[in-house]
Amino acid sequence: MQVKPIEQRDADYLMDDAHVTIRGLSKKFGDVVIYDNFDFDIPRNKITTVFGPNGCGKSTIINMIADLMPRDAGEILINGKPVRETRIGYVFQNYREALFPWLRAIDNIRYPLQFLNLSKAEQKQRVDKLVEYFGVKIDLNRYPYQMSGGQQQLVSIMRSLVVEPEVLFLDEPFSALDYEMTLMMRDQLQKVFMETKTTMVLVSHDLEEAIYLADWVLLLSRHPAQVADFVNFDLPRPRHADSVIDPHFVEVKASCLETFQREVRKG
Amino acid sequence: MKIGTKFYPLFGVLGLVVVWYLGVLSEIVDPILLPSPGQTLAAIYNGMVGGELLFDFLRTIERTAYSILIASVIAIPLGIFLGSSENLYRSVEFVVDFFRSTPASALFPLFLVIFGVGDQTKILVASFGAALVILFNVAYGVMNARETRLLAAKVMGASRFRVLTDVMLMESMPQTFVGLRNGVSLALVIVIVAEMFIGSVDGLGYRVINAQMLFQMPDMYAAIFVSGALGYGFNLLFLTLEKRFVHWSGK
Numbered sequence A: 001m002q003v004k005p006i007e008q009r010d011a012d013y014l015m016d017d018a019h020v021t022i023r024g025l026s027k028k029f030g031d032v033v034i035y036d037n038f039d040f041d042i043p044r045n046k047i048t049t050v051f052g053p054n055g056c057g058k059s060t061i062i063n064m065i066a067d068l069m070p071r072d073a074g075e076i077l078i079n080g081k082p083v084r085e086t087r088i089g090y091v092f093q094n095y096r097e098a099l100f101p102w103l104r105a106i107d108n109i110r111y112p113l114q115f116l117n118l119s120k121a122e123q124k125q126r127v128d129k130l131v132e133y134f135g136v137k138i139d140l141n142r143y144p145y146q147m148s149g150g151q152q153q154l155v156s157i158m159r160s161l162v163v164e165p166e167v168l169f170l171d172e173p174f175s176a177l178d179y180e181m182t183l184m185m186r187d188q189l190q191k192v193f194m195e196t197k198t199t200m201v202l203v204s205h206d207l208e209e210a211i212y213l214a215d216w217v218l219l220l221s222r223h224p225a226q227v228a229d230f231v232n233f234d235l236p237r238p239r240h241a242d243s244v245i246d247p248h249f250v251e252v253k254a255s256c257l258e259t260f261q262r263e264v265r266k267g
Numbered sequence B: 001m002k003i004g005t006k007f008y009p010l011f012g013v014l015g016l017v018v019v020w021y022l023g024v025l026s027e028i029v030d031p032i033l034l035p036s037p038g039q040t041l042a043a044i045y046n047g048m049v050g051g052e053l054l055f056d057f058l059r060t061i062e063r064t065a066y067s068i069l070i071a072s073v074i075a076i077p078l079g080i081f082l083g084s085s086e087n088l089y090r091s092v093e094f095v096v097d098f099f100r101s102t103p104a105s106a107l108f109p110l111f112l113v114i115f116g117v118g119d120q121t122k123i124l125v126a127s128f129g130a131a132l133v134i135l136f137n138v139a140y141g142v143m144n145a146r147e148t149r150l151l152a153a154k155v156m157g158a159s160r161f162r163v164l165t166d167v168m169l170m171e172s173m174p175q176t177f178v179g180l181r182n183g184v185s186l187a188l189v190i191v192i193v194a195e196m197f198i199g200s201v202d203g204l205g206y207r208v209i210n211a212q213m214l215f216q217m218p219d220m221y222a223a224i225f226v227s228g229a230l231g232y233g234f235n236l237l238f239l240t241l242e243k244r245f246v247h248w249s250g251k
């Protein structure tokens, strides 16, 4: 199946300069239809956050885009190419089970570099640059199990960014962290985004977080999942603690909440 | 208080020695059958310092070490191979479980017919028993590798082979060590039984049965205690290796 030419596009959430294009995506688990002929475009160099009712298929869709889960039908292209031919990053919710406990933090971060064609000097430069972006003050010579949850997830994020991915996927990356750590990590992620402009797709179960981080918020309906709304949020970055009381934020949040409640009640 | 707890195990040892002495002094047990702790200790000392017991001790170590080596070389790669495909393992699971449940001693006559009464038979029966224990544990370790870690490696661009060597293999290490520890105790049991009954002229099993037939009770007790120490030592050795190589286990 081909990506539809622009003139044939009907929905306003399909765009010209999409980074990821999803066409005719279908997925069932047994008899349960999660996606049925689903079309969507993910904008380039933006953070798109995904929000929706529990079990609606948020993880499922990013797993299918990242080729971690087979799809029943449809086509997914990143920059016009199949996922296999692109570099992506993926941050799992469960950092404890995603990092390699037998490697030191720094070696965890370096691990994916061996699959790129880089010289030792380039590899070192990549890691150094990343450490600088994050202003890391933690001792990366420790093993993951010697670090706090937040530090482990930070290492996870660094590991996913070190390959300079075209698209970074994050599945509820902060939901296992305490509140204070979550706030810090959001700002770290925002800082990295402002530095690198990496296209990001972040799933969140926290609407406030979804909006705070987003350029675009994708609201999904109960399964079979459909685009309930695709909301632009263009408050200038860096956003900070006060952004959540900005009138624009409050307005977007109210609108998202209304859509969400309508979609949940529908089920 | 903290220093005190370190010495708690000594109380048990002391208790055992006291009960033993009481048994000897009260002559509840025929004094010929139960020598005093002092006599036994002397027999251990004389045997291990320049005596025959040391030689037997080393022979048993040698046989057990060969057994565990052969078992590991066969069972670890095979376990990884079988464990890497759940369907594959399911198809051989019954056979593995069946032979794992078969007492290895029942195989002595068969191995005797094939390999004769030499060292080979003792070592191979012990290897057989240990290999199945190791195989089972390695395969389970590989099969229970954390799904998320496998996906993480895949998404970073690791090939199927690299996922196997970089993740599954490492993930199976803790369970592999469980297999090695169980395997080595089983191998020691089999080697000692073999030394008792299968045309041996040395080894701790031979020493025990020989002392018994000659009615040299202190020597028999000495050989039993040295066997115990050997089993304990093997376990300790593998626990130490485990701590060293699988530092992340249980964390």
Ligand SMILES: Nc1ncnc2c1ncn2[C@@H]1O[C@H](COP(=O)(O)OP(=O)(O)O)[C@@H](O)[C@H]1O
Pocket (backbone or CB within 6 Å): A029, A034, A053, A054, A055, A056, A057, A058, A059, A060, A061, A223
């Ligand atoms: N491997 C699977 N097998 C069967 N059902 C699944 C599987 N993964 C997810 N599901 C079901 O599909 C639906 C969507 O799952 P998921 O994408 O994980 O939801 P969420 O939006 O909460 O991330 C849920 O109802 C879930 O129970």
Ligand SMILES: [Mg+2]
Pocket (backbone or CB within 6 Å): A058, A059, A060
């Ligand atoms: Mg989910």
